[in-house]
Amino acid sequence: MGNTIIQFENVSKSYDDGTVVLKNINFELEKGKFYTLLGPSGCGKTTILRIIAGFTAPSSGNVYFNGKKINNVPAHQRQVNTVFQDYALFPHLNVFENVAFGLRIKKMKEKEIQERVREALKFVNLEGFENREISEMSGGQRQRVAIARAIVNNPEVILLDEPLSALDLKLRYEMQYELRELQQRLGKTFVFVTHDQEEALAMSDEIFVINDGQIQQSGSPVDIYDEPINRFVADFIGESNIVEGIMLEDYKVQFAGKVFDCVDKGMKPNEKVDVVIRPEDLEITSVDKGKLVVTVDTQLFRGVHYELSTYDKDGNEWLVHSLKKAEVGEEIGLYFEPEAIHVMRLNETEEEFDKRLESYGVSENA
Numbered sequence: 001m002g003n004t005i006i007q008f009e010n011v012s013k014s015y016d017d018g019t020v021v022l023k024n025i026n027f028e029l030e031k032g033k034f035y036t037l038l039g040p041s042g043c044g045k046t047t048i049l050r051i052i053a054g055f056t057a058p059s060s061g062n063v064y065f066n067g068k069k070i071n072n073v074p075a076h077q078r079q080v081n082t083v084f085q086d087y088a089l090f091p092h093l094n095v096f097e098n099v100a101f102g103l104r105i106k107k108m109k110e111k112e113i114q115e116r117v118r119e120a121l122k123f124v125n126l127e128g129f130e131n132r133e134i135s136e137m138s139g140g141q142r143q144r145v146a147i148a149r150a151i152v153n154n155p156e157v158i159l160l161d162e163p164l165s166a167l168d169l170k171l172r173y174e175m176q177y178e179l180r181e182l183q184q185r186l187g188k189t190f191v192f193v194t195h196d197q198e199e200a201l202a203m204s205d206e207i208f209v210i211n212d213g214q215i216q217q218s219g220s221p222v223d224i225y226d227e228p229i230n231r232f233v234a235d236f237i238g239e240s241n242i243v244e245g246i247m248l249e250d251y252k253v254q255f256a257g258k259v260f261d262c263v264d265k266g267m268k269p270n271e272k273v274d275v276v277i278r279p280e281d282l283e284i285t286s287v288d289k290g291k292l293v294v295t296v297d298t299q300l301f302r303g304v305h306y307e308l309s310t311y312d313k314d315g316n317e318w319l320v321h322s323l324k325k326a327e328v329g330e331e332i333g334l335y336f337e338p339e340a341i342h343v344m345r346l347n348e349t350e351e352e353f354d355k356r357l358e359s360y361g362v363s364e365n366a
């Protein structure tokens, strides 16, 4: 508890028109960590950020900062700053004045303003850019000005609402490294909003996957990638093959018309489940050695691997990432280990899911 900086307790949000945006959100954010809220457009990510910042009030539930309830603390009194998607920089002010803006409003002494702004600009590698106009700055540089403005107040928590979405792909990758590195140097809590799963996997200590106003799963990028809780998460994070299956008994699951050994147990006999196998866990082999027999529909060279779209005889699609090549139209075998099969119960809560994995030794951070 001692390390918790922000806590949401049963936070819900609905609007007068009946829209329910957040349903019973609970989480604890620790000091000095990089968190990502990940989910599709409209799932409620920005609303969570706005509630932390104090721009929106929850309809019910409580928000705590360092153990103190802050439901009624206005935004400007919170030790939180936001970097907005469009950066919200003032085009008529130069770089220095953009960063100094909040300090001037607070009527800070000129000497301290000079010191703080220079320190913040140094932090984001923009020394010497003080007198530049915003219009003379590149996208990545504007981004850094926005970050300097957010850190100049020395807030405990920095909120970032899709800050990289306006940048082209190459710059986006660069800024991912830069932001992560900056967060580690600052040692502050970052809460980052994105709908880009790659970005979330690359940058975060912990990801909250959100859909339809609810946290579907939270955990480290590796945990979420390796053990997705349900169809939505498996589909949203990385690429997945997802088919319906039946858990016949412990360690035996049926899908695609066959029975397979797996590592899962503890479900009801003949329980309906979803089955996930990641494309990189499928290996191309001969038809007689394959656990599944499929026909290659398309094949793309992706630089590091081939990406094959294949179909089994029931019409299920199996995406394969392979260093080996196959021929379009060819019948091939697909081999996979029992551990590659992820069995997901329908409508399992995160607590039940964690307990189940623990019970058969699929360790977190494996």
Ligand SMILES: Nc1ncnc2c1ncn2[C@@H]1O[C@H](COP(=O)(O)OP(=O)(O)OP(=O)(O)O)[C@@H](O)[C@H]1O
Binding pocket: 015, 017, 019, 021, 039, 040, 041, 042, 043, 044, 045, 046, 047, 048, 195
């Ligand atoms: N003032 C409002 N009145 C009614 N509905 C609202 C209001 N503000 C937001 N919403 C709705 O709340 C839902 C969640 O919005 P939110 O901005 O949190 O989503 P998001 O996950 O950040 O999406 P995006 O990635 O598109 O920004 C949306 O369906 C939105 O239309």
